[in-house]
Amino acid sequence: MSKKNLLHYYPDGDILIIVEDTMFCLHRNIMALASKFFQDMFTCASASSDDNGSNLTGLTLEGESALTFENVLSHIYPNTYLPIDWKNVTEILRLADKYIMDSVVSAAKTFLEREFRKEPLCALYLADRYLFKDIYKEASKLVLETFPDYKIKSTFRELSIQTRNALTNRYLEYTDALGKLNKVDFTSGYLHCTECLNSINHNREINEKLVNKVRQIQVLPLPLPPISPSTTQKILFQSIGSTTCDNQFMIHQLSRKLQKHFGTFEPLECKKHKKEHKFYLFIELG
Ligand SMILES: [Zn+2]
Ligand SMILES: [Zn+2]
Known part of the structure; x- marks a missing residue:
């Protein structure tokens, strides 16, 4: 009836x-x-x-x-x-x-474009299913940020096999890069600016500062979850000094080395706030 x-x-x-x-x-x-x-x-x-x-x-x-x-x-x-x-x-x-x-x-x-920050995994699941390219990329930034927490959620198993693999691989690449960070030669190939009087000394100074940053990043022992991508990026890009050559090193040399080592970091796409302070790793659809 x-x-x-x-x-x-x-x-x-x-x-x-x-x-x-x-x-x-x-x-x-x-x-x-x-x-x-x-x-x-x-x-x-x-x-x-x-x-x-x-x-x-x-x-x-x-x-x-x-x-x-x-x-x-x-x-x-x-x-x-x-x-x-x-x-x-x-x-x-x-x-x-x-x-x-x-x-x-x-x-x-x-709705998803406005609210994905509150439920990144759910937004990613729907973006994956209905092919929302932009939401997929933005939500993946937040999922990769605390991937070990998201990986055990039931929604994770509902993602497509391609997306599950892409996330898992991207995160493995990241943790692998973390482990190898102390092997990066940050100053190799760097051309000091003309104001820099002693490039050998400056190289040594830069390396000492980066060794400290790397130590800070690698300090957590397993089985604790590794430090998040945005925190790693933040620590590495904290200023190493105020000379022209220090700045030039950060902007050109360090960005290039880290791009090569970790891949691209990007802020969340945000039209409201021009200055975003966090930079994330991400995956893209298709
Ligand atoms: Zn220099
Ligand atoms: Zn914002």
Whole structure:
């Protein structure tokens, strides 16, 4: 026995949609505007029949959830409002993707762009699944930052095998690079600036300072989780001195050496704050 949905059973509706035990009486034109799937279906149906859709024909969505369908309708219909949140975003995206509802997919994407910092692994999972390139990259920065914590979460096992492998490999590369940091010859190939009077002495000074930084980074013994990528980057790029040659070394030489050793560090993409102080490692989609 089907019951009428409390929010979306419109007496002037012209299409009856049944999901589980719930009847929704809806408007073909609204459903067609919101969903390419329904648009195509109504176009085909009206082409193959001559009743102009005046009959209230019923349509059953098999294997669908009445609550999710109601939520998506609340998003589509102008008389109801449903904010997207972490509790409903996964289901809303699933249904919106299945029935080709582009504006609902866009709304979910906007939610993820704004909120991925709160649930990076969940954002990465959805970005992976629905191919949101930018969110994928941004969320991966935060996941790699504390990867050992995320790796044991159940959502991690739901990521695609490609993404799981990419994260695991990127993190292994990072910890491997951490272990080999004391073998990097930071000053090799460095051309001191003309103001630098004694490049051999300056090389020695620079190396002493970097040896201290490396010691600070490598100090944690296993099985403690290794120091995070952004902390490593921060320690290495703390100023080593104030001479022109010190600055030139940091900007050109050290950046190049660390890029080669660790790969690229980037801040979170952030339009609000121009100055971000944390730099992260990341992976990218496809
Ligand atoms: Zn110098
Ligand atoms: Zn910011």
